[in-house]
Amino acid sequence: MSEHQQMTKTTPKDFLAATLGGLFAPGLTIFLIVMLFLGIQHNMGQTDPAPVAEKAVRERIQSFGQSQAIDPNVPKVELTGEQVYNEICAGCHASGALGSPKFKEKADWGKRISQSYPTLLDHALKGFNKMPARGGDPDLSDMEVARGVVYMTNAAGANFEPVLKKEVEPSAADLARGKTVYGENCASCHDTGVTGAQKLTDAKAWMPLIKEGKEFLYNAAINGSFGGPAKGGNVKLSDADTKLAVDYMVAEAKTAIAVAAKAPMKK
Ligand code: HEC
Ligand code: HEC
Structure with a gap:
């Protein structure tokens, strides 16, 4: 007994250590449980990681995502001039800020x-002194910026039309050459729409494409884009001939659009 008593004889220091040790173990357990609980809560509070990842991907592909604007199934909702003004330009132009x-x-x-519409449009697109390019909104399309410019200038007495760069109409000779190039290199897909190519007579598919402008289409045809092969797959085709084929295609598509506009649109 006496031996035992000796062993358990506690000094104040031992007592303190034992107390702390005794408290520490359950304390640690409680701490871990609390942390676990907070961890679960934290995860629940956070949005699903999937949309976050998706957003990151969307941002990465944004420059390519422009194809959405020309996907006939997902028409981009273009803002009117008034909407562009109210949402972006009014930030400065309503008050005359800066x-x-x-x-x-x-x-x-x-x-x-009096500088003329093309100059004003150019300044609005590229920026001009303290005027930021596209009013500071890179998501605005060229056409939306043009509408914003027209909305503001016409409100101050101008009489402009929101058009992008005036396109030179191809000559009859150009169109004839374009038709030949088209027949040899492009018709295999674009006559029928095989492989997802826009069929030449598909007004609905071409309307948004034509709005993008010839430069865009030339680029797409020469470099290949969104499933279309560069130069229709014929590497020997010159840029000039490819452009003529595009001119021909656009002329044909415009005819199809004009016809469709007269007839009631088929669903
Ligand atoms: C952050 C302020 C700001 C916003 C937003 C803004 N602008 Fe401007 N804008 C200016 C300033 C400042 C000028 C005058 C620049 C100068 O003449 O030095 C200007 C000038 C212009 C001009 C005249 C250019 C010229 O050659 O005289 C046009 C056109 C124009 N803005 C269009 C727009 C359109 C369209 C939007 C909306 C899409 C827009 N702005 C949004 C600040 C802004
Ligand atoms: C092997 C099939 C094929 C051939 C040949 C072909 N294209 Fe295409 N073309 C496509 C496809 C597919 C698309 C893309 C459809 C889409 O955007 O969803 C396309 C799209 C286009 C577009 C629209 C641009 C765009 O971004 O969608 C133009 C303009 C075009 N082609 C021009 C031409 C020209 C000019 C030629 C001949 C020199 C040609 N294509 C030959 C398959 C073809």
Whole structure:
């Protein structure tokens, strides 16, 4: 007994250590449980990681994502001039902030309007002094910026149409050459729409493409894009001939669009 007593004889220091040790073990357990619980809560509070990853991917492919704008099944909702103005341009132009010409203020706009529409559009697209390119919104399409410019300038007395660069109409000779090139290199897909190519007479497919402008289509045809082979797969085809084929295709598509506009649209 005495031996036992000796062993358990506690000094205040031992007592303290034992108490702390005794408290520590359950304390650690409680701490871990709390952390686990918080961890679960934290994960639940966080949005599903899938959409986050998807967003990251979307951002990465954004420059290619423009093809969505020309996917006939997913028409991009284009803003009107008024919407573009209200959502983006008004930020400065409503008040004349940063020295911007104020909305409806003819004195502010007169001289600028006399610079001609193409210059104004160019400045709005590329930026001009403190005027940021596209009003600071890179997501605006060229056409949307053009509509914004027209909305503002017409409100100050101009009489512009929202058009992008004036396209030179191809000559009859160009179209004839284009038709030949098309027949030899492009018809195999675009006559029928095989492989997902836009059929030449498909007004609905070509309408949004034509709006993108000839430069865009030339680029797409020369470099290949979204499933279409570069130069229709014929590496020997010159850029010039490829462009003529595009000219021919656009002319044909425009005819198809005009016909479709007269007839009630088939669903
Ligand atoms: C952050 C402010 C800001 C926003 C937003 C903004 N602008 Fe401007 N804008 C300016 C300023 C400042 C000027 C005057 C630049 C100068 O003349 O030095 C200007 C000038 C212009 C001009 C005249 C250019 C010229 O050659 O005289 C046009 C056209 C224009 N803006 C169009 C737009 C359109 C369209 C939008 C919306 C899509 C827009 N702006 C949004 C600040 C802005
Ligand atoms: C092997 C089939 C094939 C041939 C041959 C072909 N294309 Fe295409 N083309 C496609 C496909 C597929 C697309 C893309 C459809 C899409 O965007 O979903 C396309 C799209 C296009 C577009 C629209 C651009 C775009 O972004 O969709 C143009 C313009 C075009 N082709 C021009 C040509 C020209 C010019 C030739 C001949 C020199 C040609 N293509 C030959 C399959 C073809």
